[in-house]
Amino acid sequence: MYDRLKGFRDFYPEEMAPRREVIDTLEDAAARYGFREISTPALERTEMYVDKSGEEIVEELYAFEDRGGREVSLTPELTPTVARMVVAKQQELSKPIKWYSTRPFWRFEQVQQGRFREFYQTNVDIFGSSEPEADAEILAFAADALTGLGLTGEDFEFRVSHRDILGGLLRAFDADVDAREAIRAVDKRAKVEKTEYLGLLSDAGLSYEQAEAFDDLVTAGDLDEIAEFGGDDVASAVENLREVLAAAEDFGAREFCEVSLTTARGLDYYTGVVFECFDSTGEISRSVFGGGRYDDLIESFGGQPTPAVGVAPGLAPLSLLCQRAGVWAEEALTTDYYVLTVGDTRDVAARIARDLRAAGNVVEADVSDRSFGAQMGYADSVNAETVVIVGEQDLANGEVTVKDMGSGEQTTVPVEEFPGERASPTLEDLD
Amino acid sequence: MYDRLKGFRDFYPEEMAPRREVIDTLEDAAARYGFREISTPALERTEMYVDKSGEEIVEELYAFEDRGGREVSLTPELTPTVARMVVAKQQELSKPIKWYSTRPFWRFEQVQQGRFREFYQTNVDIFGSSEPEADAEILAFAADALTGLGLTGEDFEFRVSHRDILGGLLRAFDADVDAREAIRAVDKRAKVEKTEYLGLLSDAGLSYEQAEAFDDLVTAGDLDEIAEFGGDDVASAVENLREVLAAAEDFGAREFCEVSLTTARGLDYYTGVVFECFDSTGEISRSVFGGGRYDDLIESFGGQPTPAVGVAPGLAPLSLLCQRAGVWAEEALTTDYYVLTVGDTRDVAARIARDLRAAGNVVEADVSDRSFGAQMGYADSVNAETVVIVGEQDLANGEVTVKDMGSGEQTTVPVEEFPGERASPTLEDLD
Incomplete structure (x- = not known):
């Protein structure tokens, strides 16, 4: 008997059905906005991740040398791959490019609740627009996806921030600050003690007093005050954040957004508006998923400058949120009909089964x-709604028996009239 | 600029759309038979494949040691994984177990037409029934899937064979024959010269005369003659093959089947009826996909004896068949509406877009x-059927303009009545 690898999961039908429902809801929401499905490789050259994130990323990758001597990695995220694809067909693709896909990714990391070594995400991205409407459309998609799952404004919130507000403010305190490192510190703010947080900020180049003043400003979150303090760059970032929120208002997503400048997104490649989805009740303390703008990545991959914004809900944290909110579909398998044979009636039973299947059942x-x-026991175990009993005796009278498994009631109908023109006849239709 | 790995593919939206249509057709066909979706890991322990197929299989795998020191492989096929899953929950699962899934697999092999290092398959399996109806249901699913794609009996055929007929016949010629090796030779029959084929059979233990007589028998394919010559085991295998075909007749799949005893399926784990789908016109010379019975695998994985039968259509060869038959959906992207803004009309345009999306457009x-x-150019590039023009001037009159992109005709409608109660209003509905 073989065992499954740690951090990998088998999904049996009862576990897969609600996951499929979530994936369908996310993909339907994306498709209705005109996002188009793509499909991408599971393996890429390791250098793509090293160039982007540094040599230390390899420790988190399933990286190896293939039989052709290539250094390859199981893809830990989609963004580098779609950036590569945009660059490869830059001239042919009409802008904006709007793509989605759902697939697994892999990271060699500590396994914990809601976090696995193989995990599924639905990535949704827009390339080729720097306008606030693009950021807002990503927020609106995310809101539609979550409300489509049955979640409400009581269940989740999008904490919206802006990289250039944080970066500009930090530079206003000290022009020589390491803004990337400081923003990584902001990203850790909720996870560490305040003294440790301030220490991280001073490691990045702020004095302790500057770090405290910075923290006071971003936690107070008064955008007018911040714009005034931070100078032109910060003021225009504040203006951009306000434009995104105004577009989100028109697009129906504003009600789910709150400005939260301490939300920073850990990844270095974000450039403008960033956001994270949180459980409003706080029961799930970690971010459920996040997204934002990454205007420089395509160019860093050798492409023409191409603004980009995207989001990537993960299935495992989303399922935690849905379970917390009581909208995770725990329902069992469903079966419209079980066609039961008694004696040598397979030919008739098969004809009935085929007719019912042709109607989509x-x-x-x-x-x-x-x-x-x-x-009968099996029909019950797969939750068959209706059992059609095709028995030798009934057939001798030209009849079959139709049994409603909910009520246990049944009736006989002429075999040649079943299912007839009806797509999904139930006992009620027949009585 | 980074390059894609050889044998791996990027699917842009125009390439993905017809693939999605094929996947949906296959999965819908499986679901209508009551097969249930599962989801499985991309990595498994390498020993699972070595134990099953021998050490030499490693040369064809993406095998490596993970950071925890485990020997792991990217899954080259689904069957060992589902066998592992059946064994792991043997007691809980009610029989028959009927599963399907669509996902990529990986083999390090020579890249050629229709064959890649990353390839997609839809696996459909039944565990727990040794009855001919189970084999026939697999054939019926496959036939429904292909006819669902628009293919007909002119386009494809299932060449059906039986491992125990071949094995029994071989042993009837020589009790000491290496039946596995001889069956592997039969699998190669169409790909090599006849003298080489007969040589392979004699390597397996037949004399040259026996090999010729064996080949005459299986190519003539007279089942009565074969049953008589082969003795009891062969006669009962012939009977089983006939029962499967009789059930396939009831299930509507017989018309696509022809008995072809030289069809052997290369893999060692098949035990009973096996079949391969071929292009009827012969333009595609290789098998499109195959399947069959593998009654011993679950037990060899440490489980209770559990009969099994399955099939695994691959997307790449299927797409070749569909293209050859002219039923590959080359159609471009479709868009129901483009809502066009002129001037400061985003709020109204967004309301209209949301209403149309809520109706599923x-x-x-x-x-x-x-x-x-x-x-307008963009709307045309995404093949928008209808453009709703939300202009400042029209809005001042309380109107929007609805333009049919096919005819170029347009009309104005009161903005508060659009889309109104209609799910997908077209120009015709409005005129």
């Missing part, structure tokens, strides 16, 4: 040569 | 602050 029939009772 | 709107002409 989920239909099971015996493939195990089982008794009436065993077939 | 694919709706794009400007996220790039573009001119009327640029928006």
Whole structure:
């Protein structure tokens, strides 16, 4: 007997059904905005990740040398791959480029609640627009996806921030500050003690007093005050954040957003508006997912300057949020019909099953040569709504029996009239 | 600029759309038979493949040691993984177990037409029934999937064979024959010269005369003659093959089947009926996909004896078949509505877009602050059927303009009545 690898999961049908429902909801929401599905490789050259994130990223990757001597890695995220794809067909693709896809990614990291070594994300991105409407459309997609899952404004909030407000403010305190390192410190703010946080900021080049003043400003979050203090760059970033929120208002997503400048997103490549989705009740303390603008990445991959903004909800944290909110579909498998054979009636049963399937129904029939009772038990185990009993005796009278599994009631109908023109006849239709 | 790995593919939206259509068709067909979706890891322990296929399989795998010191491989096929899953929950799972899934697999092999290092398959399996109805249901699923794609009996055929007929016949010629090796030779029959084929059979232990007589028998394919010559084991295998075909007749798949005993399926783990789907016109010379019965695998994985039968259509060879038959959906992207803004009308345009999306339409709107002409050009590039022009002047009159992009005709409608109660109003509905 073989065991599964740690951090990897098998999804049996009962576990897969609600996941499929979540994926469908996310993808439907994206498709309705005109995002188009793409499909991407599971392996890429390791250098793509090293160039972007430094040699230390390799420790978190499933990286190895393939049989052709290439250094390759299982993709830990989609962004570098889509950047590569945009660069490869830059001239042909009409802008804005709007793509989505759902697939697994892999990271060699500590396994903990809601975090695995193989994890699924739905990535949704817009390339080629720097306008606030693009940021807002990403927020609106995310809001539609979550409300489509049955979540409400009571369940989640988008904490919206802006990289250039943070960066500009930090530079206003000290022109020589290491803004990237300081923003990484901001990203850790909620996870560490305040003294440690201030220490990280001073490691990045602020004095302790500057770090405290900076923290006071961003936690107070008064955008007018921040714009005034920070100078022109910060003022225009504040203006951009306000434009994004105004567009989000028109797009129906503003009600889910709150400005939260201490939300920073850990990844270095974000450039403008960034946001993270949180559980409003606080029961799930970590960010559920995040997104934002990354205007420099395509150029750093050798492409023409191409602004970009995106979001990537992960299935595991989303399922935690849905479970917390009581909207995770725990429902069991569903089956429209079980066509039960008694005696030598397979040909008629098969004809009925085929007619019902052609109308789009989920239909099971015996493939195990089982008794009436065993077939009934199986029909019950797959939650068949209706059982069509095709028995030799009934057939001799030109009839089949239709049984409603909910009520246990049944009736007989002429075999040649079943299912007839009806797509999904139930006992009610027949009585 | 980074390059893609050899044998791996990027699918842009225009390439992905027809692939998604094929996947949906296959999965819908499986779901209508009551197969249930599962999801499985991309990595497994390498020993699982070595134990099953021998050490030499490693040369074809993406195998490596992970950071925890485990020997792991990118999954080259699904069957060992589902066998592991069946064994892990053997007691809880009610039989028959009917599963499907679509996902990529990976093999380090020579890249050629229709064959890649990363390739997608839809696996469909039944565990727990040794009855001919189970084999026939797999054939019926495959037939429904292919006809669902628009293919007909003119386009494809299932060449059906039986491992125990081949094995029994071989042993009837010589009890000491290496039946596995001989069956592997039969699998190569169409790909090599006849003398080489007969040589492979004699390597497996037949004399040259026996090899010729064996080949005459299986190519003639007279089942009565074969049953008589081969003895009891062969006669009962012939009976089983006939029962499967009779069930396939009831299930509507018999018309696509022809008995072809030289079809052997290369993999060692098949045990009973096996089949391969071929292009009826012969333009695609290789098998499109195959399947069959593998009754011993679960037990060899440490489980209770559990009969099994399955099939795994691959997307790349299927797409070749569909292209050859002229049923590959080359159609471009579709968009129901483009909502065009002229001037400061974003709030109204956004309301209209949201209403149309809520009704399930694919709706794009400007996220790039573009001119009327640029928006029209974009709407055309995404094949928008209808453009809703929300202009400042029209709005002053309480109207929007609805333009049919096919005919170029347009009309104005009161803005508060659009889209109104209609889910997908077209110009025709409005005139």
